[in-house]
Amino acid sequence: MRLLVLGTVAYDTVKTPFGRREQALGGSATYCALAASYFTEVAILGVVGEDFNDSDRELLIRHKVDLSGLSTIAGGRCFHWQGEYGFDLNTAVTLRTDLNVLESFDPIVPEHLREVPYVFLANMDPEIQIKTLDQLTGPKVVAADTMNYWIEQKRGGLLDLLARVHILVINEAEVRQLTGDYNLLRAGHRILSYGPKMLIVKRGEYGVLKITDDSVFAAPAYPLESVFDPTGAGDSFAGGFIGHLAGNGNLQPEALRQAIIMGSVMASYNVEDFSTARLASLSRQEIDERYRGFRRLTEFGDL
Amino acid sequence: MRLLVLGTVAYDTVKTPFGRREQALGGSATYCALAASYFTEVAILGVVGEDFNDSDRELLIRHKVDLSGLSTIAGGRCFHWQGEYGFDLNTAVTLRTDLNVLESFDPIVPEHLREVPYVFLANMDPEIQIKTLDQLTGPKVVAADTMNYWIEQKRGGLLDLLARVHILVINEAEVRQLTGDYNLLRAGHRILSYGPKMLIVKRGEYGVLKITDDSVFAAPAYPLESVFDPTGAGDSFAGGFIGHLAGNGNLQPEALRQAIIMGSVMASYNVEDFSTARLASLSRQEIDERYRGFRRLTEFGDL
Numbered sequence: 001m002r003l004l005v006l007g008t009v010a011y012d013t014v015k016t017p018f019g020r021r022e023q024a025l026g027g028s029a030t031y032c033a034l035a036a037s038y039f040t041e042v043a044i045l046g047v048v049g050e051d052f053n054d055s056d057r058e059l060l061i062r063h064k065v066d067l068s069g070l071s072t073i074a075g076g077r078c079f080h081w082q083g084e085y086g087f088d089l090n091t092a093v094t095l096r097t098d099l100n101v102l103e104s105f106d107p108i109v110p111e112h113l114r115e116v117p118y119v120f121l122a123n124m125d126p127e128i129q130i131k132t133l134d135q136l137t138g139p140k141v142v143a144a145d146t147m148n149y150w151i152e153q154k155r156g157g158l159l160d161l162l163a164r165v166h167i168l169v170i171n172e173a174e175v176r177q178l179t180g181d182y183n184l185l186r187a188g189h190r191i192l193s194y195g196p197k198m199l200i201v202k203r204g205e206y207g208v209l210k211i212t213d214d215s216v217f218a219a220p221a222y223p224l225e226s227v228f229d230p231t232g233a234g235d236s237f238a239g240g241f242i243g244h245l246a247g248n249g250n251l252q253p254e255a256l257r258q259a260i261i262m263g264s265v266m267a268s269y270n271v272e273d274f275s276t277a278r279l280a281s282l283s284r285q286e287i288d289e290r291y292r293g294f295r296r297l298t299e300f301g302d303l
Numbered sequence: 304m305r306l307l308v309l310g311t312v313a314y315d316t317v318k319t320p321f322g323r324r325e326q327a328l329g330g331s332a333t334y335c336a337l338a339a340s341y342f343t344e345v346a347i348l349g350v351v352g353e354d355f356n357d358s359d360r361e362l363l364i365r366h367k368v369d370l371s372g373l374s375t376i377a378g379g380r381c382f383h384w385q386g387e388y389g390f391d392l393n394t395a396v397t398l399r400t401d402l403n404v405l406e407s408f409d410p411i412v413p414e415h416l417r418e419v420p421y422v423f424l425a426n427m428d429p430e431i432q433i434k435t436l437d438q439l440t441g442p443k444v445v446a447a448d449t450m451n452y453w454i455e456q457k458r459g460g461l462l463d464l465l466a467r468v469h470i471l472v473i474n475e476a477e478v479r480q481l482t483g484d485y486n487l488l489r490a491g492h493r494i495l496s497y498g499p500k501m502l503i504v505k506r507g508e509y510g511v512l513k514i515t516d517d518s519v520f521a522a523p524a525y526p527l528e529s530v531f532d533p534t535g536a537g538d539s540f541a542g543g544f545i546g547h548l549a550g551n552g553n554l555q556p557e558a559l560r561q562a563i564i565m566g567s568v569m570a571s572y573n574v575e576d577f578s579t580a581r582l583a584s585l586s587r588q589e590i591d592e593r594y595r596g597f598r599r600l601t602e603f604g605d606l
Contacts, residue, residue: 088485183527183528183529185526185527185528206506206509207521207523209523211526215599216526216600217600220523223487223488223512223514224488225486225489225492227486254604257602257603258604260603288606291606292605294603295603295605296518297521299560300520300561300563300598300601301557302598303591303594
């Protein structure tokens with residue numbers, strides 16, 4: 001196994017100006033693993049309830065996702081998120097969060113996954129992210145996400161985590177919140193001093209910035225005429241990014257940039273339909289075509 | 304003469320979290336012409352009052368800016384804008400606007416400037432922008448800017464203008480306001496149906512998007528650790544862009560992309576200091592070095 005993804009496998013009820021879906025497959029690990037599955041072998045570490053549908057399980061298995069780390073709680077129900085987007089599609093208003101089986105989630109990494117070289121710790125309580133890391137025998141690359149709630153409520157645990165993470169993938173507002181500095185580049189450099197070698201700043205419809213000690217890389221988001229549902233865009237990005245890295249095993253700067261574009265490709269497809277509909281039905285041809293689209297979108301010559 | 308810039312030559316009182324400047328040289332034509340002056344011959348069409356300082360006039364002349372179209376109103380005072388930026392530096396709060404000599408501005412293009420091939424009509428009453436165009440004998444490229452006020456108050460005049468403009472350079476919020484469509488790409492295509500062959504969407508710290516009927520080009524803004532004063536960034540961008548186009552006379556897609564990067568270079572330098580301080584003191588070496596910086600910031604290889 002090349003990549004382990006810790007995260008949620010959830011049912012989402014989502015309303016956007018373009019429609020509504022009830023109890024549709026979602027969750028950070030779902031989006032991340034599906035996106036990564038086009039590039040590498042991936043396993044999910046997470047928990048579901050008895051209500052987890054066979055058809056959703058089969059969807060993941062069809063994408064060759066290893067579900068041996070996805071435990072099912074008897075009598076439990078899947079994590080459920082309900083949210084709504086306005087016309088700008090930039091920020092979701094959370095209407096309801098039912099933790100359900102997540103409330104007592106204790107991550108146990110199956111024996112055969114402990115030597116996995118690539119790890120993505122999706123947004124979750126930093127204690128659970130650390131507990132996962134503690135069970136691994138020295139992964140080559142650890143990437144992690146977090147959110148405003150943990151920055152506010154579990155700053156200590158989050159800083160402990162950051163000391164052990166190679167790549168932090170968080171959104172722009174969180175970069176500012178974590179450091180108290182509005183200037184993104186300065187804030188990014190401060191975060192690097194907390195441990196990570198690399199920061200990837202997610203900026204929604206404006207794309208991402210990769211910040212290291214000695215370089216910055218800017219990738220735009222792919223301009224689309226129709227965005228139906230931004231849910232999961234960040235996790236699809238992360239999945240395409242780390243999945244591509246894990247798949248080719250190259251950590252040179254050029255490979256990191258390509259992986260960031262691949263993450264952006266996956267995020268751009270994901271928002272074209274509700275839930276995992278688009279992400280689950282891509283061809284490698286479509287993926288490569290959009291990668292070339294990113295080249296056409298950004299390239300310009302020397303003077 | 305290669306380029307004519309219609310716009311304001313003004314004094315600004317600006318406060319940012321990093322300092323305050325009183326009655327500092329500003330105005331759309333000032334920023335645009337200074338930025339363009341590094342690449343081409345440029346003339347200003349505008350108006351000042353008797354309070355216009357000799358030292359500011361000399362600054363423009365040192366940059367070989369033709370001021371024969373800059374009339375001085377006896378007893379009048381220069382346009383004055385007072386604004387303040389918060390820590391995000393994204394949006395200025397206008398505290399005061401004194402139109403002064405602008406109130407009765409009637410643009411008269413000097414005879415020797417009427418055959419100018421490149422024109423930038425900075426944000427101004429569409430009637431004045433049109434009156435300027437009416438005096439020109441068929442410019443090769445007309446680019447224009449506008450603002451929310453004219454979209455709201457003089458929509459008819461603005462649409463008349465757009466039918467005669469090749470390149471519209473406006474900010475993201477104005478694209479949405481002008482079309483009533485939140486989706487930037489769709490809104491952009493609608494604006495192209497009003498007349499322009501090309502739309503350049505300014506997105507502040509996120510850079511710009513160039514939209515034509517059959518392509519999109521995304522350029523990031525240059526990430527800076529210290530932004531002191533964003534005033535004039537949009538006009539510096541426009542000046543670098545149209546100045547570079549005018550300077551090399553090439554309108555191929557590749558040249559347009561390079562010009563957009565050059566506009567971004569000039570905007571990035573401009574915000575590094577108050578007023579025109581940085582823009583007025585650049586070397587061609589610095590400009591080329593930052594152009595290469597944009598290449599390093601954005602390049603990634605084929606798969």
